[in-house]
Amino acid sequence: MRDRQALLHGAGGNTRLRDAHVAVVGAGGLGAPIVQTLAHLGVGEITVVDPDVVEESNRSRIVGARPADAGDPERTPDEDGVVPAAWAEAIDGCGTPKAEVLGRVVSDIDPSIYYHGIYEEVQAPGALEQVVAADVIVTGTDTATSRRFVSEAAQQYLRPLFNAGTDIDVDDDAGLRSIATSFQVSGANRACLDCLDAINEDRIDAEGEDEDNLEYGLDLVAGEQPSVITINQEPVQRLTFALHRFLTGLLADRHGFQTGTYSATSDRLVSDAEAAPDCQFCNGAFTATGDRGVPIAKTGLYRTTPSTVETGSVAELGLDAAVEKEPAKDKAEPEGDEPSNEHSLLARIKSTVARYIPQL
Numbered sequence: 001m002r003d004r005q006a007l008l009h010g011a012g013g014n015t016r017l018r019d020a021h022v023a024v025v026g027a028g029g030l031g032a033p034i035v036q037t038l039a040h041l042g043v044g045e046i047t048v049v050d051p052d053v054v055e056e057s058n059r060s061r062i063v064g065a066r067p068a069d070a071g072d073p074e075r076t077p078d079e080d081g082v083v084p085a086a087w088a089e090a091i092d093g094c095g096t097p098k099a100e101v102l103g104r105v106v107s108d109i110d111p112s113i114y115y116h117g118i119y120e121e122v123q124a125p126g127a128l129e130q131v132v133a134a135d136v137i138v139t140g141t142d143t144a145t146s147r148r149f150v151s152e153a154a155q156q157y158l159r160p161l162f163n164a165g166t167d168i169d170v171d172d173d174a175g176l177r178s179i180a181t182s183f184q185v186s187g188a189n190r191a192c193l194d195c196l197d198a199i200n201e202d203r204i205d206a207e208g209e210d211e212d213n214l215e216y217g218l219d220l221v222a223g224e225q226p227s228v229i230t231i232n233q234e235p236v237q238r239l240t241f242a243l244h245r246f247l248t249g250l251l252a253d254r255h256g257f258q259t260g261t262y263s264a265t266s267d268r269l270v271s272d273a274e275a276a277p278d279c280q281f282c283n284g285a286f287t288a289t290g291d292r293g294v295p296i297a298k299t300g301l302y303r304t305t306p307s308t309v310e311t312g313s314v315a316e317l318g319l320d321a322a323v324e325k326e327p328a329k330d331k332a333e334p335e336g337d338e339p340s341n342e343h344s345l346l347a348r349i350k351s352t353v354a355r356y357i358p359q360l
């Protein structure tokens with residue numbers, strides 16, 4: 001099926017893609033087309049985390065969403081049981097969870113891909129463990145709070161983090177002020193998203209004060225932001241091509257990716273800032289500590305069999321219990337004696353870097 005792309009990066013490239021596990025946090029206008037592209041490329045295992053459901057207001061940007069997925073705002077959760085009861089009351093209508101829609105998309109493209117759709121926020125108990133178990137993390141979330149949460153985790157667990165974002169500034173009186181899109185590579189041995197100016201402090205403050213956030217603990221932002229599929233596609237294209245290169249080693253002799261913030265209004269790409277020497281996340285005590293030394297292991301319990309798609313809350317998928325269970329042997333773990341916690345983590349990190357290319 002992927003013979004023509006093998007002509008580009010070799011059969012080994014296809015194998016590397018097949019062996020890769022990518023976690024995508026955020027299944028909206030950025031995450032959805034990223035997941036679709038990863039499935040077409042043949043990434044063998046994909047985890048998607050997003051607490052949101054499809055609505056008429058976002059259906060124009062969710063790849064694969066159908067009219068029926070937007071649900072009926074008049075229905076209650078009890079009538080159709082589509083939305084998990086634990087958080088249904090916090091959500092308008094009863095649309096299909098975005099993580100479930102993307103499971104359908106992935107399955108339609110390639111039913112042999114392992115897909116795990118978690119419809120909870122990434123801060124929910126058990127969700128982060130699934131994210132840091134992946135080889136690479138991608139963020140395309142709506143909120144700055146969740147981006148910082150994942151960025152910190154990527155630093156702690158030394159996972160490569162590919163981040164995409166958009167920022168459209170429209171003023172009621174002055175009209176369109178700016179359109180900016182951003183793509184950064186962060187995480188393992190790189191500057192954190194705070195240092196790369198990829199996290200807006202004002203938005204974190206606003207999100208923290210939002211009543212819905214306080215009441216439900218959900219990623220809901222006050223006010224509506226402009227969001228358009230064509231603008232989303234700019235960082236999605238840069239991110240997916242960079243991830244393709246990273247996973248396969250394509251053009252490995254050329255250094256770096258086209259990261260930074262692109263201003264569509266001035267047609268200029270501004271390079272990323274550098275890591276701050278005193279940053280507590282990427283140059284401080286938190287770096288590479290993992291979960292205070294607890295080994296990160298894939299449990300195997302949450303794996304689906306090929307041709308199936310598994311979606312649900314962390315509890316419904318048994319992930320909360322899974323993280324406590326006996327860890328399955330990691331596919332990247334070397335043979336031999338039981339490694340210490342620290343060595344187990346380092347082994348995973350080294351294997352990730354060695355398996356791909358030393359670009360980080």
Ligand SMILES: [Zn+2]
Nearest residue numbers: 192195279282
């Ligand atoms: Zn930093």
